[in-house]
Amino acid sequence: MSNLRYSQVTPKSEYLNRRRFLAGGAAAVGALVLPVSTYAGAKLSGVTKSPLSTTEPATPFEAITGYNNYYEFGTDKGDPAKNAQNFKTSPWTLTIEGNVAKPKTLDLDGIMKIAPLEERIYRHRCVERWSIVVPWIGFSLSALLQQVEPNSKAKYVAFQSYYDPKQMPEGKHAGIQLPYLEGLRIDEAMHPLAMLVVGLYGEVLPNQNGAPLRLAVPWKYGFKSIKSIVKIKLVEKEPPTAWNLANAHEYGFYSNVNPEVDHPRWSQAKERRLPGFATRPTLKFNGYGDQVAGLYTGMDLKKYY
């Protein structure tokens, strides 16, 4: 931890508050029952800083962890922080299967060891016109995909979330089909920016942010960054995705951040940077165009929204 200096990205008072909160709360309880490396709030060690980070100031911990879209735990932004507290992330099983030479099944320990942990400070743009800046901890999704050796039929990567109506009773009101499904084209998934996330702010991922394993695809709208992943499957055809199934007219498979393509119900030209009131222009590919625009050359982004 000593090499991570959150005081650089967070107002000091916020940082100190958070420390106190964690010391008193989750850590004390969690330490008694779970392995040290995998409960929410536990420190992650050996994390290096990634050159892929933005220099923009990170959104305070309280906002990132108190304002979430995670419909399995309720549709209000404050619901997940309340309702996900007792969500069981251990034991956990992740399977990677499909068109691969070496399918894999990983437990939490295995997930943490897929690749060396990096901190990447990414912009995160929600389709609802708000944005935050998050110091994620994790590694490129490609590191895992390379280990399973996709074959030539692996054209897309399908992701599936955990869903247990007993642990997630609010899920039946989500209005979308659960378990949550997402997908990427293989070249998108192999892009170094596409990230598997196990933590934020130097700590194990809080439950409301998608523990124990989620995606961060910073050039796409937030809902593409699926939470609590249990299955990754390499497939030949474009896989179904949760919001596209719910409303294909509003949510496309690609869902790249694009100020020129409106959501049918609102303009995507601007966004509100949280916490606060100020709006700013939304950037194409959320400002990651230099790195990712090449994935879409020749594609009509109005058609493939």
Added chain:
Amino acid sequence: MNKILASGWTKAVVFLMCLVPALLLGSGWYKEALGPNPVENITHTTGDWTIRFLLITLSVTPLRKLLHLPMLIRFRRMLGLFAFFYGCLHLTTYLWLDQFFDWAGIWKDIYKRPYITAGFTAWILLVPLALTSTSWAIRKLGGKRWQLLHRLIYFSALAGVIHYYWLVKSDIRLPLMYGAILLVLMLYRAIIWFRPKARAGGSF
């Protein structure tokens, strides 16, 4: 009960109660305690109270009759004006905090986005009602015409429910609930209107 309802004190208390949501928003704003997305919080809170006050206003007449509390009429104008008050706060939040008075963008929103069109319709329909809410206006218009004009509130509430239904992303429980309440309130009126006239003039 009718005696309590007739008291000036009761009216003052109800008035203050109606102000509570706005006061809470004000103090939240002052203390910067409206969460990471204050604009969303204010929009949702004021929108919620607009539709609630519309429905509460529409409940006055049925409740008067069903509970035999004619004195409830004393509160109807105030409740309706509170619906308009929260509607104005809601609209102002949109114009100012959401759009920062970007009139071109606002105009585009109003004609291009059905949920904004519906919301705007709901608000516009309330304007003539607020303007003619004085006793002077009632006298000037005459009871019959005033009453006819004020039936616009039915359409405002309907547009408000549609507005809400169109704007939610996937969880439609609340708009459906408000829609169901509106339906019950309108069914009550339909039953009264279509009851054989002979009985309408009868004992109650």
